[in-house]
Amino acid sequence: MYIVNYRRRVEAVFCAVLIFFIACLARLLYVQFFNADYLASIAKKQHNLYVELEPRRGTIYDSNYKPQAVNLAFESVFAAPNDMTPGQKEAVVRGLPGILRMDASVLRDRLSRKKSFVWLARKVPSEKIGLIKQLNLKGLGFIKESKRCYPNGYLLSHVLGFAGMDNNGLEGIELCYDKYLKGRPGWAVMLRDARRQRLNVYDNSMMPRDGYDIVLTIDEVIQYIAERELEAVFRKYRAKGASIVVMDPRTGAVLAMANRPTYDLNVLDKLDKDVMRNRAVCDMFEPGSVFKIVTAAAALEEKKVSEMTPFFCENGEYKVAGRILHDHRPHGTLPFKEVIELSSNIGTAKVAQLLGADMLYRYVKAFGFGSKTGIDIPGEISGSMKPTRQWSRTTITCVPMGQEVGVTSLQLAAGISVIANGGNLMKPYIIKEIRDKTGDMIKYTSPSVVKRVIDEDTAARMKKILIGVIENGTGTMGKLDHFTAAGKTGTAQKVEPSGQYSHSRFMASFIGFAPAEDPQLAIAVTVDEPKGMYYGGVVAAPVFKNVAADSLKYLRTKDYSGGALALYETR
Amino acid sequence: MRLSRFMAVSMSVTLLSLVYVWQQNEILRLAYERQKHYTYFQDLLDANSSLRYNLTRNTSVITMAGRMSEEHGFTMPDNYCLVKVQGYSRRKQTLVSRVFGIRRQAEAKTIDTAVRSLPRD
Numbered sequence: 100m101y102i103v104n105y106r107r108r109v110e111a112v113f114c115a116v117l118i119f120f121i122a123c124l125a126r127l128l129y130v131q132f133f134n135a136d137y138l139a140s141i142a143k144k145q146h147n148l149y150v151e152l153e154p155r156r157g158t159i160y161d162s163n164y165k166p167q168a169v170n171l172a173f174e175s176v177f178a179a180p181n182d183m184t185p186g187q188k189e190a191v192v193r194g195l196p197g198i199l200r201m202d203a204s205v206l207r208d209r210l211s212r213k214k215s216f217v218w219l220a221r222k223v224p225s226e227k228i229g230l231i232k233q234l235n236l237k238g239l240g241f242i243k244e245s246k247r248c249y250p251n252g253y254l255l256s257h258v259l260g261f262a263g264m265d266n267n268g269l270e271g272i273e274l275c276y277d278k279y280l281k282g283r284p285g286w287a288v289m290l291r292d293a294r295r296q297r298l299n300v301y302d303n304s305m306m307p308r309d310g311y312d313i314v315l316t317i318d319e320v321i322q323y324i325a326e327r328e329l330e331a332v333f334r335k336y337r338a339k340g341a342s343i344v345v346m347d348p349r350t351g352a353v354l355a356m357a358n359r360p361t362y363d364l365n366v367l368d369k370l371d372k373d374v375m376r377n378r379a380v381c382d383m384f385e386p387g388s389v390f391k392i393v394t395a396a397a398a399l400e401e402k403k404v405s406e407m408t409p410f411f412c413e414n415g416e417y418k419v420a421g422r423i424l425h426d427h428r429p430h431g432t433l434p435f436k437e438v439i440e441l442s443s444n445i446g447t448a449k450v451a452q453l454l455g456a457d458m459l460y461r462y463v464k465a466f467g468f469g470s471k472t473g474i475d476i477p478g479e480i481s482g483s484m485k486p487t488r489q490w491s492r493t494t495i496t497c498v499p500m501g502q503e504v505g506v507t508s509l510q511l512a513a514g515i516s517v518i519a520n521g522g523n524l525m526k527p528y529i530i531k532e533i534r535d536k537t538g539d540m541i542k543y544t545s546p547s548v549v550k551r552v553i554d555e556d557t558a559a560r561m562k563k564i565l566i567g568v569i570e571n572g573t574g575t576m577g578k579l580d581h582f583t584a585a586g587k588t589g590t591a592q593k594v595e596p597s598g599q600y601s602h603s604r605f606m607a608s609f610i611g612f613a614p615a616e617d618p619q620l621a622i623a624v625t626v627d628e629p630k631g632m633y634y635g636g637v638v639a640a641p642v643f644k645n646v647a648a649d650s651l652k653y654l655r656t657k658d659y660s661g662g663a664l665a666l667y668e669t670r
Numbered sequence: 671m672r673l674s675r676f677m678a679v680s681m682s683v684t685l686l687s688l689v690y691v692w693q694q695n696e697i698l699r700l701a702y703e704r705q706k707h708y709t710y711f712q713d714l715l716d717a718n719s720s721l722r723y724n725l726t727r728n729t730s731v732i733t734m735a736g737r738m739s740e741e742h743g744f745t746m747p748d749n750y751c752l753v754k755v756q757g758y759s760r761r762k763q764t765l766v767s768r769v770f771g772i773r774r775q776a777e778a779k780t781i782d783t784a785v786r787s788l789p790r791d
Contacts, residue, residue: 109673116680165730171723172716225720243716250727290701298701299708323731 148291154282155536156247156266157310159259159273161319162354162531168259168273168364170245170266173222176231181215183238194234195219198227221264222246247273249364255322257358257377258315258476258529261367270375272313272530275477279533279541282310311541314532316352320657321345324649325355328642329624333359336629336638342379342508345646348516348612348621350546351525353474354650356380356509380479383505384625387591387635388442388573389610390501392518394451395439395564397462400557403453406436406564410446417445420492424448427590436564440572442588448496456487456495463498465552466514467524468506474527475544482506501591502600512623515610518565518585519618522558524549566615577640579613579648586611586643588635593628604628609639613647619654620647 130138159168176199178191188210196203199220209217222244223231231239247262260271268277285307290298325343333341338359345355358378362370376382398404415429426443438446451459463469469484483505485494497503506514509527517524526547533542553561565585568574573588589608592600608625612618624639624646632638727733 113673113676166726169719169723169726171719172712243712248723250723251730251732254730254732292698297705298698299705319731323735327735 146291148289148297150287150289150297152285152287152304152307153245153266154284154307155245155309156262156282157280157312159280160312160314161317161322162315162352163318164314165319166250167255167315167317167319168247168249168262171248172243173224173246174228174241175221175244176219176223176228177240177242178210178217178219178238179215179240180210180212180217180238183210187236187238190234191219191236191239194236195231198230199223251319252363252365253361254319254326255317255357256361256364257375257379258317258356259364261364271377272315272476275475276313276530276533279313280310283308309536312534312536313530314534316347316354316529316531316544317356318354320653321646321650322355322357324653325646326357326361328645329357329359332624332626332629332638332642336626336631336633338626338629340378340382340627342382342623342625342627343642343646344379344508344512344623345650346512346516346527346621348519348525348618351513351516351527352531352546353509353512353527353529354620355646356529377476377478378627379508380474380476381507383480383482383507384606384627385504385591385594386501386506386511387589387606387608388444388500389511389587389589389608389623389635390504390506391439391442391447391499392515392561392565392587392610393463393466393468394447394454394459394499395435396466396518396553396557396561397454397459398435398450399560400462400553401454401458404435404450406434406560408435409433410435410438410443410449412438412443412445415445417448419448419496422493422496424496436567437572439564439587440567442568442573444500447499451495451499456490459495459498460484460487462552463504465524465550466517467549468504468510468514472509472513472527473549474509475530479509480507482510501589508623508625511608511610511625512621515586515612515623516621517552518558518561519612519621520558521555522551522553524552562615565611569611573634573636574609574611574640576636577609577611577643579644579651582613582648582651583615584611584613584644584647585615586640588640590633590635605633607633607635607638609635609643611643611647613651620650622646 156170158166158170161167176195180188183191188207191210192203192206195201195206201220206219209219219239228241232241245266247266249256249259249261256271258271260273260275261269262273262280263269266281268274268280273280285305287301287304289301292298325345329341329343332338341359343355343357344353346353356377356379358376360374362374409432411432412426412430414431415426417424424445426445428441430441430443430446433441433443433446435446435450437443438450454462463484469482471479471481473479485503494503513524513527526549528544528546530542530544532540532544534540562585565587566583568588569578569584569586574586577584577586577588587610589606589610591606591608592602593604593606595601595604606625606627607629608623610621610623612621622643624642626638626642629638
């Protein structure tokens with residue numbers, strides 16, 4: 100009896116367990132075959148998270164592989180107002196404004212929105228993040244983002260430009276080469292746990308491609324020297340603006356380009372657009388006497404004159420087509436080379452009359468004026484040079500002395516390089532190479548000759564005349580102590596809104612190269628509306644002298660000290 | 671089916687289920703572990719980038735030259751002011767100097783002898 104009962108009980112338990120298993124199996128079958136898609140989609144939503152993977156923006160280096168623009172990790176602060184109690188919101192409004200230097204009303208407004216995510220502050224410095232974390236405020240979250248930083252602040256600001264909050268280029272090279280710098284974003288489907296925390300377990304992914312690195316032709320040290328001297332002259336003469344371009348005349352590589360006023364790339368609040376303009380390529384002005392190099396070179400090349408051909412300079416007053424031309428100092432008869440050395444407007448006008456309008460126009464265009472140089476930075480303008488059919492009767496006397504023609508500082512640097520390098524117009528460039536993160540070359544810029552403008556003999560003769568400008572002429576303040584140099588001064592009257600030439604607003608300029616026997620640097624300096632003194636030979640020539648002297652000394656020591664770093668050493 | 675076999679099958683199924691759950695649990699635990707290490711690694715990388723940036727900024731030409739010229743009145747030296755020190759070479763020692771322990775002095779030469787004769791400021 101006992102055995103029978105025991106057996107029945109066991110059978111009952113067996114049946115119960117069997118029924119339980121059958122029920123489980125039935126449920127499993129139902130879940131697997133009838134409800135699988137629906138449940139899988141819910142689970143997927145809960146556990147999987149689609150995340151965009153941000154690529155690292157490329158670094159910008161100078162020619163010695165010194166970084167000029169890099170990315171750093173910064174944390175951003177966000178809040179989830181929907182999940183916060185009024186007390187928590189009040190604690191945030193009380194705690195954060197002091198640290199973030201934000202208005203409390205702005206914070207209160209953001210926290211009052213019925214949203215599950217609002218930014219409170221983007222890309223906050225780590226020391227401030229530390230202070231916020233110490234407050235242990237509920238409802239706040241932190242997200243890491245990368246921010247563009249510029250180790251040299253204001254140095255090269257107009258060329259580099261800057262990237263915005265979302266790491267898109269907004270100005271300069273950052274904008275122009277954005278497609279190379281920003282890379283390609285990737286994506287990943289990641290796991291998320293019950294607390295909705297992200298787990299770096301990829302279900303599926305495509306890794307981002309980091310942006311390419313850009314190496315410039317700019318040399319950080321020469322750039323610093325140029326900016327230092329430009330800043331000094333800008334302050335000393337309380338000028339409206341100033342620009343300098345330093346080029347290697349043999350290749351067209353731009354070694355330095357600076358403008359004043361300038362700005363710090365790390366402080367972009369409340370910036371005036373006028374300050375951000377790269378005046379060296381975006382601003383056109385009448386160049387004044389520096390333009391005489393074109394007429395002089397053309398006259399020598401066409402054998403219309405020789406160095407000693409005499410020109411009567413009319414004792415300072417010359418009437419042409421109803422207009423009286425003046426020299427800044429009256430001269431009698433001067434040989435051609437002294438016409439240039441002493442910068443006689445009347446003498447140069449007579450040289451231009453010998454050449455004729457068509458020939459003068461041809462040489463102005465051949466020197467690259469009136470056309471874009473094709474430099475690889477944004478915003479370049481072509482300047483202006485009227486075709487001869489639009490010339491008035493006085494234009495033939497105005498163009499040789501740099502009136503009725505518009506040029507940029509970069510065009511002046513390229514123009515003087517023609518004489519420095521023996522007659523070739525080189526295409527200026529600023530991007531030396533573009534490399535990917537493994538160091539492979541993506542793009543390389545090699546020097547390119549646009550055209551031969553004058554032959555080597557003419558260039559050598561012009562060089563001697565321009566050495567004379569510095570040794571005996573108007574540019575003596577540009578004379579270097581231990582190197583030879585050649586150059587030309589310019590003082591241009593600016594045009595008043597009435598159309599008349601101003602007697603109080605001037606553009607002082609100087610173009611030159613050094614050392615004269617083997618030119619390594621071609622420099623164009625322009626100072627817009629200097630106060631007090633305004634002659635190019637007084638205001639701009641000393642800038643040329645200081646920049647050329649220090650840069651040449653630096654280049655020599657650099658040659659001896661082993662030159663540039665390798666790219667891998669900088670990473 | 672015998673009870674013992676049923677029990678064995680049940681045990682096996684339970685054990686396999688437990689192993690499966692443990693395995694899933696381990697995957698998540700390792701993922702958390704990896705996450706922790708990865709975050710730490712990223713923080714270190716970020717700190718490294720930040721340090722390198724500060725190093726670059728503090729040794730940049732703007733900072734260095736600004737300080738040197740403003741605080742110490744430094745100007746760029748002329749080439750004849752720069753000295754290139756040649757390394758000490760044992761081979762150049764003569765027998766006499768080796769025996770009597772007379773060592774040659776390090777030789778200082780100006781970087782550019784061509785401008786050496788130029789007048790000093």
